[in-house]
Amino acid sequence: MHDVRLIRETPDAFDQGMARRGLEPAAERILELDRRRRAAQTALQEMLTRRNAVSKQVGAAKRNGEDAADLIAEVQSLKDGITANEASEKVLDRDLEAILEGLPNLPAADVPDGNTEDDNREVRTHGDKPDFDFAVREHFDIGEDLGYMDFGAAARLSGARFVVLRGALARLERALAAFMLDLHTQEHGFSEIVTPVLVRENALYGTGQLPKFAEDLYKTADDYWLIPTAEVTLTNLAADGILDEAELPQRMTAWTQCFRSEAGAAGKDTRGMLRQHQFSKVEMVCVTHPDQSDAELERMTGCAEEVLKRLGLHYRVVVLCTGDLGFGARKTYDIEVWLPGQGTYREISSCSNCGDFQARRMKARFRPRGEKGTRFVNTLNGSGLAVGRTMIAIIENYQNADGSITVPEVLRPYMGGLERIASKERTGQ
RNA sequence: GGAGGGAUGGCAGAGUGGUAAUGCAGCGGGUUGCUAACCCGUGUACCGGAAACGGUACCGGGGGUUCGAAUCCCCCUCCCUCCGCCA
Known part of the structure; x- marks a missing residue:
């Protein structure tokens, strides 16, 4: 299994390694998925941060016997976005995994090139x-x-x-x-x-x-x-x-x-x-x-x-x-x-x-x-x-x-x- | 095959709805002349960030309920104990 971060840092070296094994370049496809996955993750995390903060306020309000209806409504409104981003992050994650787990290891630098x-x-x-x-x-x-x-x-x-x-x-x-x-x-x-x-x-x-x-x-x-x-x-x-x-x-x-x-x-x-x-x-x-x-x-x-x-x-x-x-x-x-x-x-x-x-x-x-x-x-x-x-x-x-x-x-x-x-x-x- | 019990950080172990106690080990730092002892810090992964740092997730896995789930519900996996069978 390959380290996505390594591919991110040196995509050309990765593709060259795959090419030495006679395989098509894969870095671009991987990095595109990786970009989208991280974007979904970041968006999701921001919503979760907000949800966690508001939920805390709900708890505090209820303890003080105050009305929390507005706060609860706000969290409710976040739900669709959270569900959607969760789903897309999961799909992207699996797609990425499916590609990565099928790719062979990179050959060491001192391994001779050849086909058979x-x-x-x-x-x-x-x-x-x-x-x-x-x-x-x-x-x-x-x-x-x-x-x-x-x-x-x-x-x-x-x-x-x-x-x-x-x-x-x-x-x-x-x-x-x-x-x-x-x-x-x-x-x-x-x-x-x-x-x-x-x-x-x-x-x-x-x-x-x-x-x-x-x-x-x-x-x-x-x-x-x-x-x-x-x-x-x-x-x-x-x-x-x-x-x-x-x-x-x-x-x-x-x-x-x-x-x-x-x-x-x-x-x-x-x-x-x-x-x-x-x-x-x-x-x-x-x-x-x-x-x-x-x-x-x-x-x-x-x-x-x-x-x-x-x-x-x-x-x-x-x-x-x-x-x-x-x-x-x-x-x-x-x-x-x-x-x-x-x-x-x-x-x-x-x-x-x-x-x-x-x-x-x-x-x-x-x-x-x-x-x-x-x-x-x-x-x-x-x-x-x-x-x-x-x-x-x-x-x-x-x-x-x-x-x-x-x-x-x-x-x-x-x-x-x-x-x-x-x-x-x-x-x- | 039958009947039960369980899975929480490197390990041990608490936690029955309000956001993971505590102990041990290891590592880093400090105190002391050394050792011992003591004190402080320290889970893992990921995201954002030049960094400082901030955030999210993770309590076997996957769904669900809820403003909020280690905790409640459903499904699955694995481990253990006893009984039966068996090399």
């Missing part, structure tokens, strides 16, 4: 593509052949875009989540949180998924929504609150299931675990002082990268161009992991600084030291990491010629010491 993901800019890479002296396969072939990845069973239960994992791969899911949570809580200063995955509408409004992107979400028959990411619940923990400046930054992490309808992705990534209606993810959220959020974005991205480094996976970091930026983000780094089976980099984490865009929607504020009043906090979120996609990366990068998978060293303590995932027959599992 092809215009994203590579920032850095880590590691190298692994060499294989055999024909590499994709994760679903490996997983299915091992007998631990079952799309048929999932289809019978739930249809397309679901998976059933068994045995060592089921455990790998749990191991990955535990490893990531341990890293973020023990070394990166995040506190571990468990949240609901069913939420009310207002939580999704706060983070910006609603009202615009309802078609991407699942909703229950009794009006709960399934979260598409724990960003929703973790960030909304700050909603409607006023924090002490000393309580910032707040770093939180949670492992949750995520649910996405993938409405716009029909026919895309239909094979394998890459794009599912349900997947688990370890999410990081940070609530910061506005002056700190830029630095926090770098830090958070580093926390996500650390997971990949320790797993020994080759990746690159790209900064999203204006055209690829999400609705609430002012700047986003995507981390793309190398998938040898696909022979391409795929997104495994997305870390965004939302500035005060979400905070304004959910009224998340803090009290600045030595200053009057309150300010909106800044919010950031990042995957650390998407667990299913991490599993894909491990399967493809650690595959062996015999169809087994080597367990990365850091995960072995979480896998009961297991060094290699081989087929059922061979391990007897």
Whole structure:
């Protein structure tokens, strides 16, 4: 949500920001509504001032046993004007709100211009593509052949875009989540949180998924929504609150299931675990002082990268161009992991600084030291990491010629010491 | 599913028609050699104003009654307690 005062002060900068996202100028329309709304409000307030004063006189007159008929008549005569201005202020207010809540965040100055993901800019890479002296396969072939990845069973239960994992791969899911949570809580200063995955509408409004992107979400028959990411619940923990400046930054992490309808992705990534209606993810959220959020974005991205480094996976970091930026983000780094089976980099984490865009929607504020009043906090979120996609990366990068998978060293303590995932027959599992 | 109770500022908590007590915390200032203590100020949002300052709204949300509503009436949302069922 945008600050009207900011648009009032710098309408051109606002429109330029919208233009960088490929959107039509909106400032003029907004400011016209804003002018009319303020005029109605000012007129209304003057009438209310008069009404309050005269009403007071009525009270005084009645106490003294005097006749108040003239005064009462005067207030009566104000009524139509009050009703009319009240109504027009409310309508203008709603119109203005309706425009503002549909506009995305302004991109940060250092975000590159562009239209599609092809215009994203590579920032850095880590590691190298692994060499294989055999024909590499994709994760679903490996997983299915091992007998631990079952799309048929999932289809019978739930249809397309679901998976059933068994045995060592089921455990790998749990191991990955535990490893990531341990890293973020023990070394990166995040506190571990468990949240609901069913939420009310207002939580999704706060983070910006609603009202615009309802078609991407699942909703229950009794009006709960399934979260598409724990960003929703973790960030909304700050909603409607006023924090002490000393309580910032707040770093939180949670492992949750995520649910996405993938409405716009029909026919895309239909094979394998890459794009599912349900997947688990370890999410990081940070609530910061506005002056700190830029630095926090770098830090958070580093926390996500650390997971990949320790797993020994080759990746690159790209900064999203204006055209690829999400609705609430002012700047986003995507981390793309190398998938040898696909022979391409795929997104495994997305870390965004939302500035005060979400905070304004959910009224998340803090009290600045030595200053009057309150300010909106800044919010950031990042995957650390998407667990299913991490599993894909491990399967493809650690595959062996015999169809087994080597367990990365850091995960072995979480896998009961297991060094290699081989087929059922061979391990007897 | 049944029956009750409730929602007031950061927190606690009074207020049954005359325009939001009080306490605590935090912040700013003052007194004292320091600490403690004490004193003064300080709710949030918005509008007008160069500023000083002035004004309006807000007692869960939305309507209504009234000269005037936290207070009375109607609708809605949320929270809590007990009973039943249940992992």
